[in-house]
Amino acid sequence: MSRRRFLQLVAGAGGLLGACRPRPAASGPQPPPSGRATIRGICFDLFTLFDPRGVEWVAEAVAPGEAADLCREWRVRQFEYAWLRATAGQYQDFEIVTGEALDYAAGARGLSLSAADRRRLVAAYSELTPWPDTRAALEAWRRDGLRLAPLANYSPSMLARLLEHAGLADLFDAHISTHRARTFKPSPRAYALGPAALGLAREQIVFAAFGGWDAAGAAWFGFPTFWLNRLDVAPEALSAAGHATGATLADLAAFVVA
Incomplete structure (x- = not known):
């Protein structure tokens, strides 16, 4: 499917690519690696499909004026605690x-969260809103015969709630939680769940990463990797940061079919 045809399909679903589009990455989509195998599937980091800023909107209701700093500290501790636990066995x-990371972040800022507010904040990760181009892109790829799966650090229950809440569960061939490997991305054991679940070689699966660190991990694993830099953040200073980058799922589609 050509990029022009992909754009026509998305536009026909309501012109979603133009709504709430973040500022494009300066570099734009880059050419895919030469000699690449035929692509038959895509694995997605969840935040390429869902807007993670929804957590901060919930946090603002719980802790007015503190949300940005609270969520920044919370997110950092999520990564640190996940990787610490995985590394330490x-x-x-x-x-x-x-939940552990939230407890730290709230305590560090002197916030006392009620049990109900704590549950509400943790639950926000399973109630995110899809990006405006998500549904139309997934439907187009399914019509094109590609096998699709999120490959997420989310627990299985978090992942199930998120996809059901958004009404997107049926658009995927598999729902892959790294819990199956009892580790987290960027462990190679986490990425290896993708080929196993989709029944494809890693070279046949594009990995769509939201974070530059995830793009590096997926590229090191051996996926053809696309960094979907939705929020136009600075690239990581790593020896591998994905094979291409762009700001929308249309850019990802161009990489898939190039």
Whole structure:
């Protein structure tokens, strides 16, 4: 499917690519690696499909004026606790890690959260809103015969709730939580769940990363990797940061079919 045809399909679903589009990445989509295998599937980091800023909107209702700083500290601790537990062999699923990280972030800012507010904030990760171009892109790829799956650090229950809440569960061939490997991305064991679940070689699966660190991990694993830089953040200073980058799912589609 050509990029022009993809854009026509998305526009026909309501012109979603033009709504709430973040500022494009300066570099634009780059050419794919030469000699690449035929692409038959896509694995997605969840935030390429869902807007993570919804957590901050919930946090603003719980802690007015504190949301940005609270969520920044919370997110950093999520990564640190997940990777610390994985490295130390003390694995807990991502929902538990998320709660632990929130407890730290709230305490560090002197916030006292009620049990109800804590549950509401953790639950916000399973109630995110899809980006405006998500549904139309997934439907177009399914019509084109590609096998699709999120490949997420989310626990299985978090992942199920998120996809059901958004009404997108049926658009995927598999729902892949790294909990199956009892680790988190960027462990190679986490990425290896993608080929196993989709029944394809890693060279046949594009990995769509939201974070530059995830793009690097996926590229090191051996996926053809696209960094979907939705929020136009600075690239990581790593030896591998994905094979291409862009700001929308249309850019990803161009990479898939190039």
